[in-house]
Amino acid sequence: MTSEVMDGVHRFARIRNMNTLAPSAFALPALSAGEGRRSVGELLREWRVRRRMSQLLLATEAEISTRHLSFVESGRATPSREMVMHLAERLDVPLRERNTLLVAAGYAPLYRERALDDPHLAAARAAVELVLRGHEPYPALAVDRHWNIVASNGALAPLVGNASPALLAAPVNALRLSLHPEGMAPRIVNWHAWRAHLLARLQRQIDASADAALMALHDELAAYPAPTGAAPACVESIQHHIAVPLRLRTALGELSFYGTTTIFGTPVDITLSELAIEAFFPADAATAAALRTKQD
Incomplete structure (x- = not known):
């Protein structure tokens, strides 16, 4: 050598x-640390669109009504911690971004990031x-x-x-x-x-x-x-x-x-x-x- x-x-x-x-056909604005200030409904909708899922499809997979999902996304309904995690699971949201969803909904983060x-x-x-x-x-x-x-x-x-x-x-x-x-x-x-x-x-x-x-x-x-x-x-x-x-x-x-x-x-x-x-x-x-x- x-x-x-x-x-x-x-x-x-x-x-x-x-x-x-x-940039793909479904490209959306990047998620950032500041998105904790945005509503959980907005973030869930963006993840749903990113996954190319209709409200009907997501609601069916999550076993909830389309009406309830629509209310969550529009901010007319506040999802429970369990519902946030349930929808995040159906949307295959990464763990880091699941914490972002929880914070946006007013809950404490669930997943730790250890060295x-x-x-x-x-x-x-x-x-x-x-x-x-x-x-x-x-x-x-x-x-x-x-x-x-x-x-x-x-x-x-x-x-x-x-x-x-x-x-x-x-x-x-x-x-x-x-x-x-x-x-x-x-x-x-x-x-x-x-x-x-x-x-x-x-x-x-x-x-x-x-x-x-x-x-x-x-x-x-x-x-x-x-x-x-x-x-x-x-x-x-x-x-x-x-x-x-x-x-x-x-x-x-x-x-x-x-x-x-x-x-x-x-x-x-x-x-x-x-x-x-x-x-x-x-x-x-x-x-x-x-x-x-x-x-x-």
Whole structure:
């Protein structure tokens, strides 16, 4: 490895140690912290429209009358705490935003947001660390709701070592690191396909959560120019692929990965509900062999 790569690896290693678990047709205005001052009926209506549900459909699924739902949304009826939670469940509202609904209705928040080093999250933290370590020699990382890296295994650092120091300064954003011209982008062989995949995935998150920070991140990433020397955009053949691979030029040669996402299945803590493990598996035998050899 060159000294520049080693410096980059060391910078990223420090970040890992610091953070290791220590517009669609229905687009609406982003939800923000200030929305606690808005009525719960307004917020519920926006979530219903965002989920593309009619009042009749939501009322049917919630087993309440359409008249009652209409009264709640218009502010003519004040929903109980249980009704707020019942409707939020039917609308699949994220835990963080369920708290917003409760506050808007005049109730105390229900879900806590603990730091990752909180003793109550010790078992979950250990599970994440076990998954990350167990995935070596293949790269894996844990990210928060805004794609900031909170932990990673040792296989990731060598792949990002050539990135600009500014991109490796905490908090490290995985999507920015991947697509920025001074990040991994110049070494991504199929940059156009990978970019399209990441932006589409990010848009799905925005559609589901209406998160203003994710909207801003999407706009930023979409504005990045193609890296110098990037192959022209084209419709790649998918005949021999099962998913969009990440094809990366490295000191070990070209490596190809498929990504998977793991989340906690039944979280009642906001931090856990927003935590995801992104694990990359070899997409071909050459990649698997190269990484196993490097580990040995």
